[in-house]
Amino acid sequence: MIADMLAAHGLRLDDFGAILDFGCGCGRVVRHWRPLAGNVQIHGSDYNHMLVDWCRENLRFARFAVNPAGPPLVYQTGKFDFVSAFSVFTHLAAELQERWVVELGRVLKREGHLLFTTHGSSYESHLTEAERARFEAGELVLAGPGDPGSNQFNAFHPRAAVERQLGPTFELVGHTRRRCVSRCLARAEAPGSPPASTCCVGRRLSRDVTAVSGRRRSSRPAHDPRPAPRRACGRGRRRRRAPP
Secondary structure, three states, rough: OHHHHOOOOOOOOHHHHHHEOOOOOOOOOHHHHHHOOOOEEEEEEEOOOHHHHHHHOOOOOEEEEEEOOOOOOOOOOOOEEEEEOOOHHHHHOOHHHHHHHHHHHOOOOEEEEEEEEEEEEHHHHHHOHHHHHHHHHOOOOEOOOOOOOOOOOOOOHHHHHHHHHHOOOOOEOOOOOOOOOEEEEEOOOOOOOOOOOOEEEEEEOOOOOOOOOOOOOOOOOOOOOOOOOOOOOOOOOOOOOOOO
């Protein structure tokens, strides 16, 4: 899935020097990167220290770190060529999404790329009539009985909301929608500053995905030090549990 998305933009994982899976959980994405080890520096980061410990023990070809619920990450500015974030923004409050977009832009190097997933328009059936009206008006819709950061809390992104969210950091250059989850690929322009152009491409998965691609802008928003909600781990595509 990641390889196909990158290939559509003339990119390959093994052309990158350093890559990060943000929200790596028990390594469901990182484990597929094993063949890249030796030529590519592979990193994973997650809020759940138990999952990080499991990855350190079982996926020794990569390096793993525990990240706080909110920025910053432990990595230096401009370290990575590519960052993936699957099922992360789908469960975060708007303020925390904005902070993480800025932070992931910080750790990307010049011409680096960010790929993340969102709940797109094929998830409208999960919304109430009032929520659907807001979604169709281009608003980010936050819903669910759980707290922000938990699997019971969901964020639904219409294209206009993606454009606004990435606007200070990315410029949306394309969008493709398929069934359920949306994937977003973004290209960075200058080290130390957020990316500036974005292209959304989707493919069929068990949920609706939007993909975004973009370049960094030269200006970088100030870091917001306020505490952020904790992300939960459980069953399903977003929910994760450490393997036995």
